Amino acid sequence: MKEIMTGNEAIARGAWEGGCHVAAAYPGTPSSEILENVSLYKEIDSEWSTNEKVAVEVASGASLGGARALSAMKHVGLNVAADPIFTMSYIGVNGGLVVVTADDPGFFSSQNEQDNRWYALHAKIPMLEPSDSQECLDYIKDAFDLSERFDAPFLFRVTTRICHSKTIVEFGERKEVPVKPYERNPKKNVMQPSAAKPRRYVMEEREARMRAFSNDCKYNRIEWGSEREIGIITSGVSYQHAREAFEDIGDEVSFLKLGFTYPLPDELIKKFAADIKTIYVVEENEPYIENFVRQLGIKCVGRELLPAVDELNAGIVRGALRGIEPKEAYSVDVTAPPRPPVLCPGCSHRGICFALSKYKDIVVSGDIGCYTLGVMPPLNVTDSVICMGASVSAGIGYGKAFALAGEPASGKKVNKVFGMIGDSTFFHSGITGVIDAVVNKSDLALCIVDNRITAMTGHQENPGTGRTIRGEPTRQVDLAELCVACGVKPENVRKIDPYDLADTEKAVKDAYNCGEIFVLITTRPCALIKDVQRKRANLYCEVDRDLCVKCKACMRVGCPALSFKEGHIEIERSMCNGCTICAQVCPKHAISRAGEFND
Amino acid sequence: MTDVTARTKSILLVGVGGQGTILASKVLSVGLMRAGCDVKMSEIHGMSQRGGSVTTHVKFGRKVYSPVINAREADILVSFEKVEAARWLYNLKSGGMLVVNDYEIHPLSVLTGEAKYPDEIINKLKTRVPNTISFNAGQIAEGLGSIKAQNIVLLGALVKGMKLDNLDWFKVLKDIIPPKFYELNVKAFSAGAAQL
Numbered sequence: 183m184k185e186i187m188t189g190n191e192a193i194a195r196g197a198w199e200g201g202c203h204v205a206a207a208y209p210g211t212p213s214s215e216i217l218e219n220v221s222l223y224k225e226i227d228s229e230w231s232t233n234e235k236v237a238v239e240v241a242s243g244a245s246l247g248g249a250r251a252l253s254a255m256k257h258v259g260l261n262v263a264a265d266p267i268f269t270m271s272y273i274g275v276n277g278g279l280v281v282v283t284a285d286d287p288g289f290f291s292s293q294n295e296q297d298n299r300w301y302a303l304h305a306k307i308p309m310l311e312p313s314d315s316q317e318c319l320d321y322i323k324d325a326f327d328l329s330e331r332f333d334a335p336f337l338f339r340v341t342t343r344i345c346h347s348k349t350i351v352e353f354g355e356r357k358e359v360p361v362k363p364y365e366r367n368p369k370k371n372v373m374q375p376s377a378a379k380p381r382r383y384v385m386e387e388r389e390a391r392m393r394a395f396s397n398d399c400k401y402n403r404i405e406w407g408s409e410r411e412i413g414i415i416t417s418g419v420s421y422q423h424a425r426e427a428f429e430d431i432g433d434e435v436s437f438l439k440l441g442f443t444y445p446l447p448d449e450l451i452k453k454f455a456a457d458i459k460t461i462y463v464v465e466e467n468e469p470y471i472e473n474f475v476r477q478l479g480i481k482c483v484g485r486e487l488l489p490a491v492d493e494l495n496a497g498i499v500r501g502a503l504r505g506i507e508p509k510e511a512y513s514v515d516v517t518a519p520p521r522p523p524v525l526c527p528g529c530s531h532r533g534i535c536f537a538l539s540k541y542k543d544i545v546v547s548g549d550i551g552c553y554t555l556g557v558m559p560p561l562n563v564t565d566s567v568i569c570m571g572a573s574v575s576a577g578i579g580y581g582k583a584f585a586l587a588g589e590p591a592s593g594k595k596v597n598k599v600f601g602m603i604g605d606s607t608f609f610h611s612g613i614t615g616v617i618d619a620v621v622n623k624s625d626l627a628l629c630i631v632d633n634r635i636t637a638m639t640g641h642q643e644n645p646g647t648g649r650t651i652r653g654e655p656t657r658q659v660d661l662a663e664l665c666v667a668c669g670v671k672p673e674n675v676r677k678i679d680p681y682d683l684a685d686t687e688k689a690v691k692d693a694y695n696c697g698e699i700f701v702l703i704t705t706r707p708c709a710l711i712k713d714v715q716r717k718r719a720n721l722y723c724e725v726d727r728d729l730c731v732k733c734k735a736c737m738r739v740g741c742p743a744l745s746f747k748e749g750h751i752e753i754e755r756s757m758c759n760g761c762t763i764c765a766q767v768c769p770k771h772a773i774s775r776a777g778e779f780n781d
Numbered sequence: 782m783t784d785v786t787a788r789t790k791s792i793l794l795v796g797v798g799g800q801g802t803i804l805a806s807k808v809l810s811v812g813l814m815r816a817g818c819d820v821k822m823s824e825i826h827g828m829s830q831r832g833g834s835v836t837t838h839v840k841f842g843r844k845v846y847s848p849v850i851n852a853r854e855a856d857i858l859v860s861f862e863k864v865e866a867a868r869w870l871y872n873l874k875s876g877g878m879l880v881v882n883d884y885e886i887h888p889l890s891v892l893t894g895e896a897k898y899p900d901e902i903i904n905k906l907k908t909r910v911p912n913t914i915s916f917n918a919g920q921i922a923e924g925l926g927s928i929k930a931q932n933i934v935l936l937g938a939l940v941k942g943m944k945l946d947n948l949d950w951f952k953v954l955k956d957i958i959p960p961k962f963y964e965l966n967v968k969a970f971s972a973g974a975a976q977l
Contacts, residue, residue, distance in 0.1 A: 184814075346824050348821065348822040350820060419848070498851075500851075508874070509853075512870050518864045519864065520896075521832075522889075523832055559893075560893065746894050
């Protein structure tokens with residue numbers, strides 16, 4: 183059978199064909215669709231885990247129990263999951279264990295551009311790197327067998343352009359593999375020092391076996407050209423860019439295409455280089471392959487010509503290595519106004535961001551999610567974004583700094599620190615920060631902006647939604663109860679509806695004035711949830727032009743449904759969902775809601 | 782099918798998050814695959830979905846390597862919104878074809894009055910790009926019952942412009958679009974093709 187599939191769909195299909203039994207992940211662009219697609223196969227027990235560390239530990243336990251297990255995450259998720267991965271390298275596997283890392287060269291939707299190939303080197307775990315959807319399917323299908331063969335967890339490294347590109351795939355059927363028998367084996371599986379040290383020697387021996395395999399496996403291959411002038415060493419999507427960059431002389435150029443990229447194949451590289459006059463290494467971001475080639479004493483050209491930042495494409499490779507620039511293209515004398523992403527009309531984060539925007543003496547410690555968009559004008563809310571959960575813990579730290587600073591001679595006088603974190607992000611890694619705030623007496627005002635879904639990554643379930651990845655009902659974890667259980671005083675936990683601006687503003691004021699940790703939970707489903715859209719499809723706000731004094735107070739909420747056109751405030755009915763935030767800020771009561779809720 | 786597989790061609794589809802560029806690209810890619818081409822399609826989702834500027838790359842031919850279109854090397858630019866055509870025009874190679882929706886979506890900077898939505902975009906584009914197809918697909922789709930079908934209206938025009946209207950696009954629509962929207966999208970596709 184043949185179909186056009188994204189890399190993520192092909193990974194899911196390949197995992198299923200390869201006999202995967204258990205899969206666990208936390209969503210993150212560009213990896214989210216892997217588990218969404220895996221969960222469609224009834225043979226695989228799939229879950230959205232609370233975070234990536236939990237996901238890898240669930241998969242690790244499943245592997246030790248004898249099942250073939252998969253975990254998938256975006257590149258920064260692997261930082262969270264690094265702890266179990268480094269030690270699973272010592273323990274090895276029972277059932278095959280594969281961890282997918284989806285890196286994001288080009289920062290399409292990430293806070294950094296880390297190259298996770300270094301993790302394979304650092305944790306000494308074998309790595310596969312597919313270059314299109316067909317290889318995604320073929321490689322991951324083999325990865326479970328290989329993981330069992332080498333007794334090692336596998337890193338499966340893909341990038342945004344692999345995950346989100348559709349290419350033609352031929353697929354097969356599932357190979358039924360029984361769950362392997364479980365035998366207790368403390369010397370191998372209980373990693374305390376006396377057991378870990380001998381395992382470390384086993385890893386060295388495993389490394390040698392894996393390198394021998396790397397030198398002689400189908401994933402690493404030489405594609406000889408007719409000449410020996412130019413040879414290119416490359417992996418992943420960079421192979422495709424390099425092939426296109428040399429397409430016109432493609433018959434002459436030789437390629438060493440690497441798919442098994444840890445350990446790198448030393449003998450194969452030497453064999454390739456021995457015959458070639460000029461070696462280019464084409465890879466995105468870090469000189470991972472290039473450094474290794476140089477260590478072998480082989481001269482090569484890579485980072486000195488190719489950029490260290492951003493993704494590559496064939497044009498960049500061709501320009502850098504061959505000096506060939508594109509021919510003429512069109513241009514037009516029109517200045518396009520910028521169009522950054524914004525909080526949607528009806529977004530449940532708008533009310534709390536607006537309420538916070540009124541305070542000029544606060545710092546808002548931000549987090550990872552749609553609410554980061556509150557940083558855009560006109561709201562301008564959020565002082566820093568670091569990583570999942572940092573809104574809480576960095577907020578504690580801000581408080582310490584400002585307490586020590588006292589009255590500043592220059593700069594901003596900060597009287598209060600707020601944190602802002604989404605529901606899914608809070609479950610992921612906000613809870614530990616709250617316990618820290620309670621025990622260490624922080625007076626952080628934490629806003630948990632609960633939109634009842636993991637929104638930014640495309641609406642995945644989380645512990646607060648009451649549904650599993652397959653949509654089955656399950657126990658809902660209550661954010662307010664959880665915070666009280668963490669030690670926040672019940673009177674300092676406030677639940678409000680962020681569509682009610684007066685209530686929201688009062689809660690923000692109470693949080694501002696509270697001398698100890700205060701948690702403000704804004705509960706309102708994301709406006710893009712299908713059922714919300716259906717129910718509110720016929721609701722909208724309208725402006726009474728007789729009452730409107732054109733003060734533009736409503737424009738300060740930053741809603742894309744509102745505009746000031748030809749001297750009037752207008753509300754685009756097809757975009758508006760009748761949230762009424764704009765109406766509540768109008769001093770003349772000129773805006774009102776019309777239409778009806780659908781049943 | 783030799784004409785469609787001769788040389789790798791690149792189609793850059795641009796628009797505003799929520800306009801349906803990805804679905805249109807998917808229909809296009811599946812149609813080209815069924816015509817015997819190698820096809821690669823690259824889409825970007827994530828933050829860009831929230832009303833931001835979005836792009837999808839479709840490449841097809843005998844053998845396609847990179848899924849990404851190089852800067853200044855698109856054979857065809859399809860813009861679902863006027864100002865986005867101007868923003869991305871530098872990627873259309875000389876002699877290429879432009880399909881542009883004569884339809885405005887104002888970014889927040891324009892809505893608040895900080896920036897101005899440019900005038901005369903379509904005329905300026907037509908002066909620069911001789912092979913320009915331009916009409917209001919939004920209006921046509923609304924006339925057929927839903928603005929959401931504007932993506933397929935534009936696809937109909939694109940396919941006609943590429944002289945690929947001999948392929949069985951209705952079958953592709955049938956296999957991809959949910960049944961209750963199939964009729965609407967067939968009408969949308971035909972209305973788009975009729976613009977040429």
